[in-house]
Amino acid sequence: MGIMLQYLFKRLWHTVFVLIGISMISFFFIHLSGDPVMLMLPGDASTQEIETLREQLGFNDPLYAQYLRFAGNAAQGEFGNSLYYKVPAMALILERLPASLELAAAAMLIALVVAVPIGIVSAVRRGSMVDMGSMLGALFGLSMPHFWLGIMMIMLFSVKLGWLPTSGRGSLAQLVMPSLALGMSLMAMFARLTRSVMLEVLSLDYIRTARSKGLKESVVIYKHALKNAMIPLVTVAGMQFGFLLGGTVIIETVFAWPGVGRLVVQAIFNRDYPLVQATVLVLSVIFVAVNFLVDMLYMYLDPQISYFEDK
Secondary structure (H helix, E strand, O other): OHHHHHHHHHHHHHHHHHHHHHHHHHHHHHHHHOOOHHHHOOOOOOHHHHHHHHHHHOOOOOHHHHHHHHHHHHHOOOOOEOOOOOOEHHHHHHHHHHHHHHHHHHHHHHHHHHHHHHHHHHHHOOOOHHHHHHHHHHHHHHHOOHHHHHHHHHHHHHHHOOOOOOOOOOOHHHHHHHHHHHHHHHHHHHHHHHHHHHHHHHOOHHHHHHHHOOOOHHHHHHHHHHHHHHHHHHHHHHHHHHHHHHOOHHHHHHOOOOOHHHHHHHHHHOOOHHHHHHHHHHHHHHHHHHHHHHHHHHHHHOOOOOOOOOO
16 A cells, blocks of 8 residues: 555656646747737737736736746636636636536547447457458548548438537537547547457467366456456557547537637637636646546556556
């Protein structure tokens, strides 16, 4: 138990440095995009008006002073008001974040529920028509862009058949198409990965030993092989979930889904510094937290994994 606590504190300590690095990058790089004061005032604003607003917002201070002020406020969960929406940036993010989490979780669930059984069957029946058909389908899934698949779904299931609503959020029917469009490439990726890892695991000595003992094939597959095969899948799934939260802007646009992706893109175009910085940090914290949970899950899947690297 003591070793686990040491490992936990070590990971949390690393997380602090990661978040500090991300905050510095998001702060300094966003200032390269231009002066937001020029967007907030009319084109005929006088020099005095521009300088007054810049002084009020603290943009006349040195960059290091602005960053220290930003970091101190961020540590308290305070990111200031959005320059464009005139409301607290964190309030905007918390308003949109549940929608992005819902869409990402639904896409991930669909992908795993469909892909893992397909990958297992393909590995067990290697070279069969089922294997070739599923891998061909996975290739198509990886080749189809999200936006094209989303538009095709709208045309078929909404416009032509009238089964599902075209856009919006609030009901299960409105979640079906965006989650499928977003999860299709994940489904293909996970299916191929599961098949590849299962083929490797099934060729190991302990699997042959289990079979030689007369165990049922289902026991060999699901109890002995699948648990070890899940480790790479858990790694990839954890990283992809983090990417989904900030990378769903195209799907959110196609289906008018009110998530964080659309919010941060609009904030970038509006040069809304506080909102961009707050969004980047919140998504980074979620990404780091997901990867931390993945590391914890490793210990369950493979107790032989060491808490510390060999020196």
